[in-house]
Amino acid sequence: MAAPGGRAPAGTKRFISGVVEGFYGRPWTMEQRTELFEREQKWGLNTYLYAPKDDYKHRMYWRDLYTAEEAGQLIALISAAERHDVEFVYAISPGLDITFSNPKEVAALKRKLDQVRQFGCRSFSLLFDDIATEMCAADKRAFSSFAHAQVAVTNAVYRHLGEPETFLFCPTDYCAAFCTPNVSQSSYLHTVGEKLLPGIDVLWTGEAALTQDLTQPQHRSQRFRFITQATSSFFCLSYLCCPGPKVVSHKISVESIEEVSSVLKRAPVIWDNIHANDYDPQRIFMGPFKDRPTELIPKLGGVLTNPNCEFYPNFVAIHTLATWCKASADGSKSNVERGDEEQDPGYSPQRALSLALTDWLQEFLSTDQPGASLQKERSDDTGGSSYVPGLEENPLYTAEPLTLDDLRLLTDLFHLPYEHGPTAGTMLQELDWLKRHSWAAAAETDTTAEWRCRAQQFDAMCEAVVQMFNRLSNAPNRSILYDLYDYICDIKSGVGLAQAYVKTLGGESGPSAQRMNDDPEPWGFRGGLSGEIQRMLPCHGNRDLFRHPPMTVVYSIRQYSTKDKLEVLRIFREMQSVGEGKAPPMPQPPLLCDCLAAGEISPSPQCALVLEDDIGMCGYALALTDAKPAATKIQRAVSASVFKDFPSLVTIQVLPRVTDPSPAKRMIGQLLSSIRSSGSRGVFCELRRDDRRMCDFYTKLGSFKPTQIAGLPKDIIAMGTSL
Structure with missing residues (x-):
């Protein structure tokens, strides 16, 4: 197998590394995709998989050919990928309503891919994720199983396209939780492994059992009903959209990959959802690519990250994936220093994060608007010279520049699906302690001094978040800011409420510590129907990442x-x-x-x-x-x-x-x-x-x-x- 990135030697497949645009929601723009190709080339990644769920002609109306205008856009996009040495893989998802046994349906699929091939595309993918597993009567008469139907059509299309070097297949059982009864005994996966032509790669996501009951095999029909209802909405869950034992895998072990490789009779290509956020509009993930040992590299056909819906916040996700792909199992090719607490000799997530943030800071500080400037200027009435305030006038407002520490804090606050960053974790622990020991704030005890000290430290952490928000809001690159603004505004509001609450516990009052009351301002609580529902549910939040989440206690x-x-x-x-460490000096x-x-x-x-x-x-x-x-x-x-x-x-x-x-x-x-x-x-x-x-x-x-x-x-x- 070729090393990650670059072109593979003759006769070998290169390691697929890059990005899959496979989320639900608004697809990226053509300009953003071109910018992605530039980044991939710069960082050593080599593949882009085009699979936006909300491109109608990718999924819902897969039979329809592209119009002349749409064709022009795809041609330009494929050409841009080629210029940057990025392999453009066109994916199509016909599984919602295809009749596998109907030759006209298969012909329509071939015709659609032939059109894309005329655009200059040479790599393709067939996706059969998130579809009903019950075959229609015609397919039941023609095929012995659902897997046989999918494999037959996939092999036919693969041959029709001339057996392209890169052809990816996404199975319906794309993670271990969907396999009946498990990976090693799954008749579906065994059929795929035995019947799918050897030149076709299979997509997979990772490891461990899902916590959602809807993903269990015994609830397969319920899961499909949920998906078909949700796909018409913006917020369809992405953890139901892609392939592995877990759809959003916390960790991926070598043993799990060896098991699935044995069944599939080929090394899988990981479709990694660790940074995907389309299942929760209030979350975004900017932590480093991690918990995938570099020992996996020689055992995989590649890794594609399916990241956040928002384009610009994916800088860290893609940058750190590129760093991981450059590593080798023995660390001989890694130029990334390893922390004492990290066991992988080839890759350090924290060091990779630091490298990514150093580069990202430069993008924040570069303006994306011609003529924009941090320094406000005003013209006087006589000729356009810079305004200079008088001695007793307000000085000109000058925005403080964003710092590397601000970006570290930002990625701590919006880290990964299974863990908060160090600062965020500390804030939760401190708030929990201050709340549980609030009695000490109102009574002179041995704990009172500790409570006040920790309250001051918590207040300082909250202020750091506010200052980060202010500097980020004034960053010259507005495109990045606009993708982040809803998230940083929300966290600033939440932190502000926590800050005010702790001050109230400590007996402070005033505008900076507004009391929680029965008639709060709209910005003082989580609003909308979602907020109302959450407040009605007992013990909501028991799936939170906080190790000891505050539960709704029933009294x-x-x-x-x-x-x-x-x-x-x-x-x-x-x-x-x-609070009594010893007996009182005299009877009370x-x-x-x-x-x-x-x-x-x-x-x-x-x-x-x-x-x-x-x-x-x-x-x-x-x-x-x-x-x-x-x-x-x-x-x-x-x-x-x-x-x-x-x-x-x-x-x-x-x-x-x-x-x-x-x-x-x-x-x-x-x-x-x-x-x-x-x-x-x-x-x-x-x-x-x-x-x-x-x-x-x-x-x-x-x-x-x-x-x-x-x-x-x-x-x-x-x-x-x-x-």
């Missing part, structure tokens, strides 16, 4: 019973010890509610609630409609006027693992309603001044206000509300 509130006494006491004592005066939570006095009937999550009891809310017994219990002198205005006593507590304030608010709301029903006109609570967490909770309720009670110990405050 239940129920009436307290005597059997809950010990659990309430446990929570009471646990919350007393939160008791609160009226202490005897209630400790079980020394029972709560009033129908005035006690407990909160539970999937682990167990995590909070309580208890009340006495008549607080006098509690005052008598701890020998607290309380004036009659206080009991007249606030005759009832309430206490509430939740464990730190309850980071959502909503359950506690609902619990206190239900409790106050029960107290009101008993005839009480008001309720009060006692809190320690250093318990910032509970003081903040009652304050944010809005209805509880500080209440003066004579003789109250100085470190205790009282808050009350009328009912």
Whole structure:
């Protein structure tokens, strides 16, 4: 097998390396494809597979010949590929409705490819992905299996075209998850391997079982129904569109390729969807080509990447693939340094990413608009000279130039389907920690200093994202920016909301830390029907890449019973010890509610609630409609006027693992309603001044206000509300 890139020696096939335009959505323009050919030639790639799903005459109307205008465009495109030493492979997808046994259908297919051959194309591909596996009655009479039907037509077309040097076949079972029962025992693949002519290459995608149930063999008919509904829409899932054990493979092992090669009786050509994004309009992937060991190179017929729908953000995907293709299994030809954590001697994804970003930065900084300039100029009234502001006037706005660190951050935020970049992962971990330990922000504990320090570090990371956005928005190359803008605007908004949320947890306020409320601005939440549906689903997001994704916890509130006494006491004592590294220097005066939570006095009937999550009891809310017994219990002198205005006593507590304030608010709301029903006109609570967490909770309720009670110990405050 020839080395990747360049022309193969006589009598051998060259390693196919390059790009397949095979996604659903708006196809690339002719100008973008020509630019792609220039890049491929510069970086040592050699192939372009033309297979845009939304080119009607490639798939849906495959029988129709191209018009004169369309023919002119394809001729120019094929010529451009030839000028840049890139092999143009024309693909056609007749599988949606072809009758394999009808000679007129086969003739129409040959006629269509003959037309493209007249345009100067010499390489072709037949794709049978994403189609119904049930043959029509006529085909069932003519062929013993679906595989036999496809192979017969493919061989006939291949011979008709003169057995071109490059001819690719995409099977319907293009990944292991679609093979029944598996790759080694698949009758479909065995038929392809045995009957397909040896000069035809087979496309494949990778390895591992898909997580989507629709891709399992037992759901094949359901999968097809889904596809046929989705293909009429822009957002048909690309992980259902191309060939391997996994359609979007995390890793591809040598063993999996050896297995499929044995069945197909030839080395497969990988159609790699690692950077494809047409299955999710909110995601884009700019991480390096990785998790494909260079040991694969001599065992493959080639690798084609099917990248993001947006053309310009594919710079890293294609650049790093080219670096990988230049490597050899022993690393002797690799000029890429390897990190200590990387095992492949021939290729380092991080080093390849650095090389790609260094080159990409130059494209960002080169203007794509004639006459554009970073420096704003204004003409005065007298003759067009540059405007110079006066001493007391605003200085001219000068955009800060984009940096390599900005691009590293960008690719960290939009990395790969199975992993976030290092910075993005750290941000998620820090936000999760800050949220889970938010109680420490409101209470002076040993954890408080750590919380504030980490909150500042998180704030700095958020600011770096904002600054990256600003510099990227001012980059001279607007074509790249416009492909990226929706994504970077979305991440800037999300990071800004997280930044404001953390500041709110820390007690800050103001425009920079807008509170989450019941009536947010439209930009403050994920909108549209998709957002509404997600918020209604339990545990949505459990497929997120974050190792411990915040889940939607289901809380239940129920009436307290005597059997809950010990659990309430446990929570009471646990919350007393939160943040205490040692015993307090002196005994603290008791609160009226202490005897209630400790079980020394029972709560009033129908005035006690407990909160539970999937682990167990995590909070309580208890009340006495008549607080006098509690005052008598701890020998607290309380004036009659206080009991007249606030005759009832309430206490509430939740464990730190309850980071959502909503359950506690609902619990206190239900409790106050029960107290009101008993005839009480008001309720009060006692809190320690250093318990910032509970003081903040009652304050944010809005209805509880500080209440003066004579003789109250100085470190205790009282808050009350009328009912």
